[in-house]
Amino acid sequence: MKIILNSIAFKLRYITLSMFLILSAGLVFGQQQLYTYHSGVIEVSGFTNNYNWKMKTDSVDCRAQLTMINRQLKAINSLSFTVPVKKLSSPNTYMDRIAHRTLKSYPFDKIYFHYVKSEISPWDDKDQYLIKASGNLTVAGVTHSIKMDLIATVINDGTITFAGTHKLKLSTYQVTPKKSLMGTLKTSDDVTVNFVVGVKPLMLSATSKR
Known part of the structure; x- marks a missing residue:
């Protein structure tokens, strides 16, 4: 009987140790967490032969899968x-x-951006990161690979913001700027996209909606 009890105790200690090691590994290597759109704005601007123009929207669908370790951004798995x-x-x-x-x-x-890869390095603030990202941008049904710099900021409440700027030419996406006012108003081929988009962990987003 004593041998059986000792055997059970040994197995329990083994299971406890195994669970501890698994949990510790999770903390060390980090976990991939799903994030969804929380708030933000995307602004598209350009100019004509008469004036500058600007359009913006806060209707953005943003999804991300990030690896975080102790509130530090270690990897972007998808964005x-x-x-x-x-x-x-x-x-x-x-x-x-x-x-x-x-x-x-x-x-x-719709206009789409799909992340492909990036290099992440610390930025000015301890909670900020410079992301040199590569991805595919689709405008008017035409897709091209692009590179752009993003600044990611980790907020205390668990949200993360991505901010960046990208300049493009409409002709790259087979878009011809329209003329208006009987051809007197001509729009430039050059367009600038500025954005600040915040995302929340999926579980946090679901909780906040209740």
Whole structure:
């Protein structure tokens, strides 16, 4: 009987030690956590021969899978942005309609970015990181690989913000800038995209909606 009890005690100690090692490994190597869109804004700007224009939206679908260790960003496993073209707007509704047609909102009603790879390094603040990212950007149904720098900031409440700027030419995506006002108003081929997008851990997002 004593031998049996000793054997059971040994097995329990073995199981406890194994669980401890597994949990410790999880803390050391980090865990992949799913994140979803929390808040933010995407701004698209350019210029014509008469004035500068700017459109923006907070209707963004952002999803990410990140590896965090002790609140430090260690890896981006996946990251994607989706922006509905017709949600981009400005105070000038006439120019908005021209812009939507220019971007071929029908049939290509969304702009997509899909992350491929990156290099992550600490930035100015201990909770900030410089991300040299590569990915695929799809505009008007045409996809090209791009590179851009992002600044990621880890907030105390568990949210993470991504901020960045990307310059592109519409012609790269087979988009021809429209002329308006009987051809007197001409839009430049150059466009700048600025964005600040915040994401929350999926479990935190679900809890906040209750």
